[in-house]
Amino acid sequence: MSILVNKDSRVITQGMTGKTGQFHTAACREYGFGKECFVGGVNPKKAGQTWEGLPIFGTVQEAKKATGANVSVIYVPPAGAASAIMEASDAGMDLIICITEGIPVLDMIQVREHMRKTGSKSLLLGPNCPGLVTPGEIKVGIMPAHIHKKGRIGVVSRSGTLTYEAVAQLSELGLGQSTAVGIGGDPINGLKHKDILRLFDEDPDTDAVVMIGEIGGSDEEEAALWAKEHMSKPVVGFIAGVTAPAGKRMGHAGAIISGGKGTAEGKLRTMEECGIRTTRNPSEIGSLLKEVLNSSN
Incomplete structure (x- = not known):
């Protein structure tokens, strides 16, 4: 599945x-x-x-x-x-x-x-997304194939390169993926974090989810609030852009903090308040998920 x-x-x-x-x-x-x-x-x-x-x-x-x-x-x-x-x-x-x-x-x-x-x-x-991979079955888009491993962890990310980073960490730890999805970072896009979380929650072959976001917008907060009310599976999170200055556009077209909204700290705080374990270090995404899975067994 x-x-x-x-x-x-x-x-x-x-x-x-x-x-x-x-x-x-x-x-x-x-x-x-x-x-x-x-x-x-x-x-x-x-x-x-x-x-x-x-x-x-x-x-x-x-x-x-x-x-x-x-x-x-x-x-x-x-x-x-x-x-x-x-x-x-x-x-x-x-x-x-x-x-x-x-x-x-x-x-x-x-x-x-x-x-x-x-x-x-x-x-x-998308647009401006790397696509998605269901390991061992199909790759649609530009994600590197060799880092993926078949398994039961869902990955959803706004950042292309951080999708690859998270997937590679999970695979190295022996945690394969059910599907890895890059949703893209443009301000007007299609499927949001919340939509992908819902699909993973409904998928019987996904046990837990890694959610990666960026500064700008409020999609991650909305997804966290939805997860608090509806998600039956553990989610761990990371937000890119903790050191980004307010008002400066960073990389993706959607990655801009305005009016005090959309900061990495604000997103991380909301996620944590909603029961999503987070890390501020991208190199710890895989190990954090493993820790969460071990503690829930």
Whole structure:
């Protein structure tokens, strides 16, 4: 069991024929059941062609009809990425994973409004995210494959590199993952920490969760408050940006402290008040989870 993707997922790549799309699609096909899971690509200018044996379609709708795809991953450059998300949503994809970084915020506001107006049932992961991995089964996105190990720990993170760090620590300690999910750090995005915590809580094969956040916004606090009321499994947390100065944008577009809100200390305090064990040292994420698991046994 896993969340969002597994060996039965059928994936198309929007932007597969670009350099980035080709590189990562090839890597994803080499992982787990990738050769069965990745079934085609979309490029209106190259419809009817093939790449590495995969058919290229003119639209997402055509690709879905021909292949039965239910997941789309997007590597389209920033100027066209919002249109690509809306096209995948209109085609009724179950899950849309947008890797693209640098999509204008106004474009994402339009995407959100479009999905709301059309009553879209699609789940959006990202944009500006590394994707997700269900170890041993499927990798969709840009996460390094070799650090993952199959197991029963869920990982959700706003930071790409810290996702990798947490996963590598867990694997080294013999704690495999059910699914590792990077939700991205843009101010307007799809699935939030809270949504992923809910999915992990409902997954019978996830025993505990690592939640990694960043300064800026209030998503982590909202997730912590939800977890306090509803989560039946232990969660450990880390927030990046403890030393970040207020008012200065740090890395991700969403990582800005404003009006005293969104500080790392404030987020950590809320998480701790909600029963989530936290660390201020990223190198201790794995060992903290192991400690929590040992104490609950």
